[in-house]
Amino acid sequence: MLKIRNLAYSYPGSPEPVLINVDLDVGEGELALIKGESGTGKSTLLFCINGLIPHVIEGTLSGDVEVDGVKPMDVTVGEMSRTVGTVFQNPDNQIFMLRVGEDVAFGCENLGLPPQHVKERVDGALRELDLTELQDRETSRLSGGQKQRLAIAGAYAMRPKVFLFDEPTTDLDGKGRREFYDVLGKLKQEGHTILIADHDGEDLPFSPDKVLLLERHGHQEDQGAEMPEPADWMETTLTRTHPDQGGGILERHNTTRQQVLKLDDVTYEVKDRSFALHDISLTVTRGEMVAVVGDNGSGKTTLFRVILGLVKLQRGSVSLLGHESPYLDSLAGKVGYLFQNPDEQIFADTVEAELLLGRGRRSSNTLIEPLLRYMGLVHHRSVHPHCLSRGERKKVAFLSILRPEAEILLLDEPTTGLDEGNWAKLMDFMEILSKHGTTIIFSSNNMRAVRRYGKRIVTLEKGRIAADEKRG
Amino acid sequence: MKSVGRSLLSRVHPLAKIGYSLVVSALIVILNQPVHLLVLVVSTLTVLLFAGVRVHRFRVLFLVILSIVISTMISQAFFYYFEPRTVLITIVPEQFPYIGRITGGVHLYKEGLTYGLVQSLRLISGTLVATAIVASTHPSEILLSLKRIRMPSELGLILLVSLRFMPQLLEEMRRILLGLRLRGIRRRGIINAFKVLRLLLQPLVINSLRQARLLALAAEVRGFSVTRTTSVSRSRSLFQKFTTIDLVVIAFFISLLYLAALPFKMGLSRIPFIHAFFFSVPFTCILFTGIRLIPKSGTASLIIIGNSLLGQMISRGVNPLWWPYAMIESLFLETLFLITRDYVRTPWGASAAGALRGLVVYLYFYLVSAPFIWHKFYAGWFVTIQTSQGVVGSALGGFLGYRIGRAVEKAYSHAFL
Numbered sequence: 001m002l003k004i005r006n007l008a009y010s011y012p013g014s015p016e017p018v019l020i021n022v023d024l025d026v027g028e029g030e031l032a033l034i035k036g037e038s039g040t041g042k043s044t045l046l047f048c049i050n051g052l053i054p055h056v057i058e059g060t061l062s063g064d065v066e067v068d069g070v071k072p073m074d075v076t077v078g079e080m081s082r083t084v085g086t087v088f089q090n091p092d093n094q095i096f097m098l099r100v101g102e103d104v105a106f107g108c109e110n111l112g113l114p115p116q117h118v119k120e121r122v123d124g125a126l127r128e129l130d131l132t133e134l135q136d137r138e139t140s141r142l143s144g145g146q147k148q149r150l151a152i153a154g155a156y157a158m159r160p161k162v163f164l165f166d167e168p169t170t171d172l173d174g175k176g177r178r179e180f181y182d183v184l185g186k187l188k189q190e191g192h193t194i195l196i197a198d199h200d201g202e203d204l205p206f207s208p209d210k211v212l213l214l215e216r217h218g219h220q221e222d223q224g225a226e227m228p229e230p231a232d233w234m235e236t237t238l239t240r241t242h243p244d245q246g247g248g249i250l251e252r253h254n255t256t257r258q259q260v261l262k263l264d265d266v267t268y269e270v271k272d273r274s275f276a277l278h279d280i281s282l283t284v285t286r287g288e289m290v291a292v293v294g295d296n297g298s299g300k301t302t303l304f305r306v307i308l309g310l311v312k313l314q315r316g317s318v319s320l321l322g323h324e325s326p327y328l329d330s331l332a333g334k335v336g337y338l339f340q341n342p343d344e345q346i347f348a349d350t351v352e353a354e355l356l357l358g359r360g361r362r363s364s365n366t367l368i369e370p371l372l373r374y375m376g377l378v379h380h381r382s383v384h385p386h387c388l389s390r391g392e393r394k395k396v397a398f399l400s401i402l403r404p405e406a407e408i409l410l411l412d413e414p415t416t417g418l419d420e421g422n423w424a425k426l427m428d429f430m431e432i433l434s435k436h437g438t439t440i441i442f443s444s445n446n447m448r449a450v451r452r453y454g455k456r457i458v459t460l461e462k463g464r465i466a467a468d469e470k471r472g
Numbered sequence: 473m474k475s476v477g478r479s480l481l482s483r484v485h486p487l488a489k490i491g492y493s494l495v496v497s498a499l500i501v502i503l504n505q506p507v508h509l510l511v512l513v514v515s516t517l518t519v520l521l522f523a524g525v526r527v528h529r530f531r532v533l534f535l536v537i538l539s540i541v542i543s544t545m546i547s548q549a550f551f552y553y554f555e556p557r558t559v560l561i562t563i564v565p566e567q568f569p570y571i572g573r574i575t576g577g578v579h580l581y582k583e584g585l586t587y588g589l590v591q592s593l594r595l596i597s598g599t600l601v602a603t604a605i606v607a608s609t610h611p612s613e614i615l616l617s618l619k620r621i622r623m624p625s626e627l628g629l630i631l632l633v634s635l636r637f638m639p640q641l642l643e644e645m646r647r648i649l650l651g652l653r654l655r656g657i658r659r660r661g662i663i664n665a666f667k668v669l670r671l672l673l674q675p676l677v678i679n680s681l682r683q684a685r686l687l688a689l690a691a692e693v694r695g696f697s698v699t700r701t702t703s704v705s706r707s708r709s710l711f712q713k714f715t716t717i718d719l720v721v722i723a724f725f726i727s728l729l730y731l732a733a734l735p736f737k738m739g740l741s742r743i744p745f746i747h748a749f750f751f752s753v754p755f756t757c758i759l760f761t762g763i764r765l766i767p768k769s770g771t772a773s774l775i776i777i778g779n780s781l782l783g784q785m786i787s788r789g790v791n792p793l794w795w796p797y798a799m800i801e802s803l804f805l806e807t808l809f810l811i812t813r814d815y816v817r818t819p820w821g822a823s824a825a826g827a828l829r830g831l832v833v834y835l836y837f838y839l840v841s842a843p844f845i846w847h848k849f850y851a852g853w854f855v856t857i858q859t860s861q862g863v864v865g866s867a868l869g870g871f872l873g874y875r876i877g878r879a880v881e882k883a884y885s886h887a888f889l
Contacts, residue, residue, distance in 0.1 A: 050693050056716075057689075078695040086693040092640070093683060094690035096632055098612035110695030140639060154694060310650065332656035343679045344644055345651035347671045349879060358655035386678050386883035400655070 001162060001193045002026040002049065007063035009044060009053060018044045022063070024212055026193055028161075031206060034197040036214035037419055038391055042197035045214070046164045048072065049195070051080035068161055078110065085155030089167040091147035100142070100150055101126065101135040107158045125157035129183060144296045145176030152183055162193045169203060170416070173295040173445050181205045199419065258286045260408055260439050261307060266316035268306055269463075276463040277302055280316070284441065286407075289434040291454025292443040298460040300443040301340075304410050307441070308337065321407055333358075336401030340413040342394040343386070351388075351396055352381040371399050374429070390417045398426055409433070411442035415449045427453045479524025481608040486617040489605050492519070496601045497793050500594045501845060509593035516600035523604040533603060540595045544848070545588030551851045552584030560585075575853045591848055598793075602784075611635050611785045626711040626719055629696065630774065633687065633723035634730070634782050641727050644679060648672050666868075669754060670876060673728075677761060677880050680724040688717040718766050725762035726778040730786070732758055748834065748858045752865025753872070756826045760816045760873025763805075765880065767815030773802035793845050797837065804832045819874050826870020830862035 007022040018041040026032045034042050047053040051072035054061050065072055072080050088094050097103035104125050108118040126132045129149045134142065142150060148168065155163065165184075169177045181204075187194060188206065201208065261284040269276040277299045284290055292300050305311050306318060309325030318325050321334060328335075339345050348354040355368045372378040375395045380388060385396045394417050401409065409430070415423035427449060434440045434455075444450050450457060459467040481489070496516060503509050525533070549560075559579045566577035615631055652671055658664060696716060711719070732754040736747060762775050780798035808828060814821035838855040842848040850858075 047689075052689055052692060056692050076697065077692045078697050081693050081695045084693075086690075088686065088690055090686070093686040094694075096629070096636065096687075096691065096694075098610070098615075098632070098636060102612060102616070106696075107694035110697075140636070158695070308650070328650075328653055329658065332654055335654060337650070337654055339647055339651065341644075341647075341679075343675060343682070344647045346675055347648075347652070349882070358657055384883045 001028045001030070001068055002032075002195070003064070003066045004045075004049075005064040007045070007048060007065060008061070009041075009048060010060045011044075011057075012059050014059075017060075019048070019214075022212075022214075024210070026195065026210055028193055029188070029191045030209035031188060031194045031196070032210035032212065033201040033204065033208035034195060034212045034214060035199070035201055037199065037216065038417075039389060040214040040216050042214055043166050046086065046166055046195065046197055049162075050084045050086045050164060051075065051077040081107065081158055081160065082111065083160055084162045084164060085152075085158055085160035086164045087148070087151050087155055087166070087168055089170050091144065091151040091171070094151045094154070095139045095147060098138055098140075099135075100131055100137050100139060103139055103150060104131075104153045104157050107154055111158065121157045121159065125153040128156060128186070129153040143176070144172050145179035148172060148176060148180055149183060152187075156187075160192075162195070163187060165194070165196045167198055168196065169198075175295045177203065259283055260286050260321055261441075262319045263306065264317050264319075266306060266318060267314045268302065268311055269314060277306060278463045280306075280463075280465060282458065282465065282468070284439055286439055287434050287437045289431065289440045289453060289455045290442070291450040291457045292441060292460060293445070293447070293450055293454075293457060294443075294460035294466075296445075299463040300460060301412060302463070303460065304337070304412060304441075304443070307410065308335065333403050333405045334407045336403065336406045336409040338398055338401055338409070338411040338414055340416055342390070342397035342417070345397045345400060346385045346393060349384055350382050351377060351385050354385050354396055354400055357400070367402075367404065368399075371402065375399060375425070391419065391422055394418055395422070395426070406438060408439040408441070411440065413444055413446075414442050415444055415446040420448075423449060424452075479608055480522040481519065481604060482524060484608075486609050486613045487621070489609055490614070490617070493601050493605055494792060496597060500597055501793070503594075504847075506590045506593065509590060509597070512597045513593050513600065516597050516604070520600050520604040520607075523608040525603065525607045529603075529607070533599075536599060537596050540599065541589070541592040544592045544595060545585050547850070548588030548591055548848065549580045549582075549584035550578060551849050551854065552581045552587055553849060553851070554583065554587075557584065558582040575851065591846070594847065606786065614785050624711065625696075626714070627774075627778070629691070629716075630719055630723045630726065630778050631782060631785070633720055634726040634778065635785070637683075637724065638727045638730065641676070641680070641724070642731055645672065645676060645731065648675055666753075666872070669757065670872060673757065673761065673876050674879055674883075676728065677724075677765075677876065678883055680728070681721060681765070681880070681884055684720040684724055685717055688715070688720045691716050691720070713768055713770065714766075718768070718771075721766060722762065722771065722774050722778065725758060725775050726782055728758045729755060729775065729779040730782055733783075746861075748861035749865040752830055752862050753869040756829060756866040756869025757872040757876065760822055760826065760870050761877045761880070763809070764816035764822075764873065764877030767817070769806060769810060771815075772805040772809065776802045776805075796845075797833070797841055800836050801829065801833050805829060816870070816874050816877055819871055822870040822874035823867045824870075826873070827863045827867035829870070830864070830866030831859060833866075834859040834862035 002024065004022055004024040007019055008017050009019045010017040022045060024032070034045060036042050044053065047057060048061065048065055049067060049072065053059060054073065055077050061073075067080075068083050070080065070083055072084075095103050096106050101122060104122045105118050108121050113121070123132075126135055129152060131146070131149060131153055134146065139147070139150065152163075169180055172180060184194065185206070196204070196208075198204070201211075261282070263280050263282045266280040267278050269278075280303070292303060294300055302311075306313070307320060309318060309320065309327055313325075320327060321331060323331060346354060348357050351372070352368065355371070369378070372381055375398070377392065377395060377399070380392065385393055388396065394414075398411075398414070411430070414426060414430075418426065423446070430440045430442070431453060442453075454471065456468070456470045458465060459469075496512070499512055503512060550563075558581060560582050561580040562577065563580065564572050564575060564578040566572050568577075571578075615628060615635075618628070649668075649672060652658075652668060657668065657671065714722075733751070736751050759772070759775055763771050777798050780794055784794070805825070808825055809815050812821060812825070814825070816822045816825070835855075838850050838858065842850065
């Protein structure tokens, strides 16, 4: 069904090829897993199969690709979509229409099918993907798992023989993943050929028929390998106080069990009930490292908004560092918040300027240098942050919220977009900060990180605290 | 096709509702007698009752109407220049140093109040029609109807993406502002406000470009391309020079423009003497950033006309009275950039183009649109003040657009790798 021979590809302007001599054969009805770290060319390989390379994304391409007898180079991307259906990582970026049924029809209409055929295919796809009841629902009101199913339905309606999935479960919670694997099982049963690009494919419920491991060529992310063990290094470097230069970030806070955050019987709900918290009571003391877990929509991000005093509560009260809400402006610098998407908190033209934004240059240079070194970004200090990889941008955003005066850090999905080595480095740092009195509250779907770093795990279910477990 | 709510009006075909809107818009221009206009208001109000508008919305609507009546009556009472006219109150006498001489005296005229009331009836009719259509029609229905009457699918995609991603952009905007606040950067003061505007727009535009690229790829693998035939329309040569990514980026700029104008739609525009400047800065800045990033003939028109259509679909109801305004602005900028070939490439070119844009749109509004379409009149000195603000604000916005566009290009040139 799929035959790839000697495939090589370089992006325009890039001196190093992303793919070199790739060979792959996948038979009809087989499932192939394409493994590899970020930047190894997994998505690029899929783009070569569906024709986006070279028709939409230019570059230097050589070698042969053939899918069911069709060469992507010889036909348009639209024509290729009749054979190959593609589902990307983030379902939000592939839903176009405002309602479910309309979105499933989008691809069929683009193929120029007569309206009656479009309707038949849409009805069929909705039925197969269990979306018939949601046909008239607004796409913006679907859960993460439902959106992923809709994205698959959109491709399914075009009746391709081959499905390409680009990191399909990265943005999904446990429930969404289960929903996705159910659909995957169904597609496999129907005899579709399936290619999945993933970091490791560990969660995959089926054994793949083929595994292709891609490795990085050329550019290597600066890993900061020359640094000694984080604990020793940070204790000696970051705890040094320089009174005339603002001091280190570990020295400031004592570690007494002082209460820093108290939510008392908090209830918050928006009109359409899309975001809600009910009867939340939670006390967090200085230096605690709290993991907040729960499916998407369970209220994790809403909880952070409540803690920051950004919403008007229906009932209850919040006290943060001794201030009653609203307190945000008076707590600037004392509270750090890492967004899930790092690009929303990158403002400056260089990495260095980004870390200096909002603090004095003189007082912070001594702090910035070791932080950049620890995160492996020291060679990028003069580079525009948006020219870095997503993982590196995440590290920049993380460093930008670290301040000597920060007493509490809120981290929304801090491990997303980072491979294990890098998220462990970030979380190690958090652990040391917490030992020195900074309170850390992080939300995550990454249960490995939660189990390793959460000294207390708060589980949210439908906006309520279902469990609050302190661990040794 | 499922409609908004279960009201009687929601069951009427969207094209019929667009037709109704067009008829009322024409009557607003044609009718001149207060009695006729009153009948028009009563009839549009009757239609609104069948639109399923909730009671609390009526309260908001009442406040909007009240503000329209008061602001129109006051402005027309001051600026009325037909004869005979009777002075009720003198605010600034003609002999008053400087201001009196420049303005020729500021008086409140009795006939102006009556004229203002009549003009209010026109504006109220427009508002009621818009509310009825927006309350009873999902934007998706309007779009599908427009597609059925052969609206180019490329324009459909632009409007769809603008509509679909607006809530996401708004949320992103909130988070970016929150990030700035948490780092102690605040909006207080004019200089800070401009700094925040730059710090807000830069990441917002870069994020939008990243997302636009992914969306465009997703559209392509689902068979969308600017050069193919679809079930509902055939490709138009107008769009041939644009790539799918261009169209999606344009859609994001349309959403951004709509969001930038939101505070003004929600009341800021009723504050006299300042809104022309403060509106022109973000509007021109976003528009010019878009033009710099897609330096092609047609970009300005697509952003401006798309923004006008989007506003009408979401909040104002389809109203052709505003179309000439968007067309004049588009035509002017297209011609200007075609002649100068400077698609916001230089700071002076961007500022000058911004200033000229301000001059054209404000003069067109106050000298053509307001008196001949809305039958509203303004004194020469007021028009001069507003236009000057529009010119300065647009020049500054053009310059900021150049700065942000340049920074985004610099950041984004390697971002695909």
